[in-house]
Structure formats: C-alpha cells, structure tokens
Amino acid sequence: NAGVTQTPKFRVLKTGQSMTLLCAQDMNHEYMYWYRQDPGMGLRLIHYSVGEGTTAKGEVPDGYNVSRLKKQNFLLGLESAAPSQTSVYFCAARVGSGEQYFGPGTRLTVT
Amino acid sequence: GEDVEQSLFLSVREGDSSVINCTYTDSSSTYLYWYKQEPGAGLQLLTYIFSNMDMKQDQRLTVLLNKKDKHLSLRIADTQTGDSAIYFCAESSYASGGSYIPTFGRGTSLIVHP
Numbered sequence: 008n009a010g011v012t013q014t015p016k017f018r019v020l021k022t023g024q025s026m027t028l029l030c031a032q033d034m035n036h037e038y039m040y041w042y043r044q045d046p047g048m049g050l051r052l053i054h055y056s057v058g059e060g061t062t063a064k065g066e067v068p069d070g071y072n073v074s075r076l077k078k079q080n081f082l083l084g085l086e087s088a089a090p091s092q093t094s095v096y097f098c099a100a101r102v103g104s105g106e107q108y109f110g111p112g113t114r115l116t117v118t
Numbered sequence: 119g120e121d122v123e124q125s126l127f128l129s130v131r132e133g134d135s136s137v138i139n140c141t142y143t144d145s146s147s148t149y150l151y152w153y154k155q156e157p158g159a160g161l162q163l164l165t166y167i168f169s170n171m172d173m174k175q176d177q178r179l180t181v182l183l184n185k186k187d188k189h190l191s192l193r194i195a196d197t198q199t200g201d202s203a204i205y206f207c208a209e210s211s212y213a214s215g216g217s218y219i220p221t222f223g224r225g226t227s228l229i230v231h232p
Contacts, residue, residue, distance in 0.1 A: 011160075038218070047126070049206065049224035050161075065219075097160055106151075107220065109160035 009033055011100050013110035020088040020117045028083040028113050030098030036108070038101040039081040040065075041073060043094040044112075050097065056081055088117045122223040124207050129229045136194040138226045140207030143188065147209040148218075150183060152192045155204045155225070164192070164205070194228075202230045 014029040030039065037058050042050040052065030056075040070092060072084045081100075085092060093116050099107040124140045142150070148169050153161040167174045167181045167190070174181045180193040194201055207223040 042222075047224060050222040052219070055219070099161075101218070105149075106163045106166065107161075109162070111160050112158075 011098055011108050011110040013096075013098050013113050015113060016111065017114050018116070020085075020115065022089060022117060024088050025084070025086050026088065026115075027085075028096055028098075028115075030081045030083070030100075030110055032079055032081075032100040032108070034100060034102075034108065035078070036100040036102045037078075039075065040099045040101070040107070041071070041081065041083045042097045042099065043067065043092075044097060045094050053083065053096075088115075090117045093117045122207055122209055122221050124205075124223040124226050126224065127227050127229070129231065130197050131231050132197060132199055134197055136192075136197045136201070136228055136230075138192045138194075138205050138207075138228065140190040140192075140223055141188055142190065142207070142209045142221075144209055144211050144221070145188065146211045147188075149210040150181075150190050151206075151208040151210070151220070152179075152181065152190075153206040153208060153222075155206065157203075161206060197228075197230050199230045199232060202228055204228070 011032045040055040041053040051067045054073040056062045059078040062073045074082045096113045098110040101107045121143045130136045151166040152164045154164045155161045178195045182191045204225040206225045208220045210218045210220045
C-alpha cells in the first residue's frame with residue numbers, strides 16, 4: 008500500500024516547455040487535490056476533483072490544467088511553463104471530510 | 119475567501135512545552151486539523167478535532183478549540199528535537215457541489231533547541 012505517489016520527484020523546465028505531473032493513489036479515495044507550496048505562502052489549491060471524470064478550479068488555477076480519467080490518477084499539466092510556476096507541487100487524496108493523504112511532492116524549477 | 123492565520127515561527131528549548139496558535143474565519147468549519155511537514159517531505163496529519171469538541175488529547179499532543187473566538191491551538195508537551203518541523207493548521211468546510219475544500223494556514227516553523 009503505497010498511499011499517494013507523485014512522478015517525477017524533480018524537474019527542470021525551460022520557459023515555454025510543457026510537462027505533466029502524475030499523482031497516483033491506491034486507497035480508492037474519491038477526492039484528489041493539487042497544491043503548490045511556496046516559501047511563506049503555505050499551501051495553495053490549484054485544482055481538485057471530487058471523483059472520476061470531474062475537476063474543479065481551486066484558488067490559483069491559471070496556467071494549469073488537470074484531468075481525472077481514472078479514479079486512481081490525477082494529472083496536472085503545464086502547457087507553457089513560466090518562471091512563476093517554480094514551486095513544490097503536492098498531490099493529496101481524501102475520503103469525504105476525513106484526513107488528506109499527501110504525496111512526497113514534486114520540486115519544479117522553470118528557468 | 120476563508121482565511122487561516124498562524125504565526126510563522128516558534129522557538130523552544132528541548133523539554134519545554136510548545137504552543138502553536140491558529141485563528142480561522144469560517145464559522146461553518148466542521149473539521150480543524152494540524153499537519154506536520156518535515157524537511158523535503160509532504161504533510162502528515164498529526165491530529166484533528168471536530169467543531170463540536172473543545173479539546174482533544176493524544177499522547178503529547180493537546181488540541182484546544184475555542185469556537186466562539188475561532189481559535190485553535192496545538193500544545194506539544196516535552197518538546198523534542200525531532201518535533202522540529204513546520205506545523206500547518208487547516209480547516210475544512212462543505213463547499214457547493216458536495217466537496218470539502220480545506221484551507222491551510224501558512225505554517226509555523228517550530229525550532230527546538232537542545
């Protein structure tokens with residue numbers, strides 16, 4: 008039981024490049040979330056999903072897209088990366104109102 | 119939008135008690151959480167309290183909730199160097215569409231001196 012895993016762990020992109028971050032969970036949780044964490048800013052919600060095939064915008068969705076084609080996977084896409092998207096990205100999965108289980112994070116640098 | 123506020127830093131000596139405070143604005147919060155983040159890792163749930171409770175104790179951890187003042191605190195007894203981490207307060211309320219959207223504070227960096 009791996010919980011929540013994220014791929015890749017680290018990535019360096021040039022401005023304008025695209026990439027997809029993969030989040031996978033093996034706990035059969037309905038809710039999944041993508042956050043970004045920046046120094047002094049805490050966690051900010053980018054997008055979330057309440058179930059397979061559904062997505063919704065969070066606090067800071069601009070520049071990102073997501074998809075939840077399978078219940079266990081939640082993908083975060085950057086179509087044209089910008090230096091402002093340099094951050095640590097965390098995925099989380101959750102059942103109802105209960106605990107969120109976080110992945111280990113993806114450290115992304117955009118040059 | 120809803121807001122969760124906490125102080126950014128706390129420094130204590132090993133063996134002392136640590137108290138981390140948090141205030142929130144959403145009066146409809148149903149769950150309030152404390153998460154711990156160690157360097158280079160994701161967040162892990164430490165403890166949580168339901169909004170109809172005043173206090174919850176779990177070994178060295180005591181959570182106090184003052185719902186009237188919208189104030190939450192986490193007390194760590196006999197603080198150890200291994201408790202050094204960032205502690206996040208979070209609240210969860212029921213959003214439209216049937217989802218719970220948690221709001222996190224900015225985190226309090228706890229530094230424990232030997």
